[in-house]
């Protein structure tokens with residue numbers, strides 16, 4: 001879906017040169033066909049399980065709608081993501097409201113919507129029980145457990161280690177379920193964990209399934225009928241072209257473990273998963289124009305997108321493949337550091353990349369920007385956010401308009417004494 005034709009990168013049938021002429025730069029471009037391919041891969045591999053899309057990875061409504069139409073559930077982490085998921089058409093029966101710090105307002109909204117909750121602390125359990133009782137509603141819950149597993153990924157995105165802020169420590173899990181049974185209007189029906197993100201080995205997932213089923217066995221002894229065991233998201237994508245496990249590889253490893261472990265239970269829980277990145281990450285590129293090439297201490301290529309639009313390299317030292325989109329068949333001959341327009345030295349999209357000779361006006365493509373890309377963008381340095389486009393065959397649809405300067409002040413107010 002991202003191919004070079006006559007030396008120009010194409011997204012499905014459209015050349016990126018045409019795209020930037022029509023929509024300007026910077027520009028996020030998503031391939032519909034690639035998104036469908038990823039969805040199909042999950043549907044095929046996990047037809048024995050239930051897949052909830054982790055909305056945090058990309059919450060553009062059009063993209064969410066494509067996924068919702070395929071009967072995926074949704075993992076939401078805030079009232080805003082809940083709002084977007086309902087709007088996109090996800091079935092509330094399979095929306096799981098996650099989060100380690102939900103406000104009373106968020107809890108109320110979740111109960112009103114009739115979604116399930118993943119509860120992260122005893123305090124939250126009490127709050128949900130109280131609010132649900134006041135509202136006269138029964139709420140189905142799972143507990144997020146901290147399985148203390150090393151997912152072997154970047155420390156900032158490892159979430160299931162003992163020292164992480166997420167989840168109930170494994171040794172407190174059984175007593176927490178016992179407490180839930182005593183409290184009114186909360187019904188424990190699931191158990192949940194999530195060990196981290198951009199995980200490129202299968203073994204931590206297998207370990208997580210085993211650990212969570214160990215706990216499930218003890219929870220069941222309390223008389224709880226478990227309807228789901230949710231092992232979270234986290235499958236990595238191939239940013240560096242080194243090869244990573246596919247959803248099929250993950251399914252092949254998890255299915256026998258799940259079946260064997262489930263057979264030891266009296267209940268018959270579904271296996272739930274919450275992938276984000278591996279559904280949307282490789283569907284999208286960020287196109288950005290070269291404003292200047294400077295030969296200094298290094299060869300710097302200064303482009304019009306920086307960490308205001310793609311923060312992953314600056315925040316996690318993440319690697320994203322970079323190409324000169326209008327010179328795809330040129331020989332790579334020089335080493336460049338690709339930097340954005342933000343007034344900070346850390347505003348680097350790619351360091352020491354071998355590229356064809358870059359000139360002012362060239363179009364740079366940054367790959368695999370579909371997950372934790374636009375959603376983590378900001379208006380820092382007074383830069384309105386760019387547009388997002390969805391390409392389907394030879395059609396391009398704007399799925400988010402470019403912001404204007406007016407958007408920079410949209411919610412601001414001037415106190416009277418300054419008028």
Ligand code: LLP
Pocket residue numbers: 054056057075098157159194196197198232233234235274275276277278312316371372
């Ligand atoms: N479920 C829960 C409870 C999560 O916290 C996350 C991600 C997911 C599912 C989805 O994980 P995925 O399949 O996308 O790996 N901004 C970071 C990633 C943060 C991930 C946070 N939680 C990055 O750009 O790498």
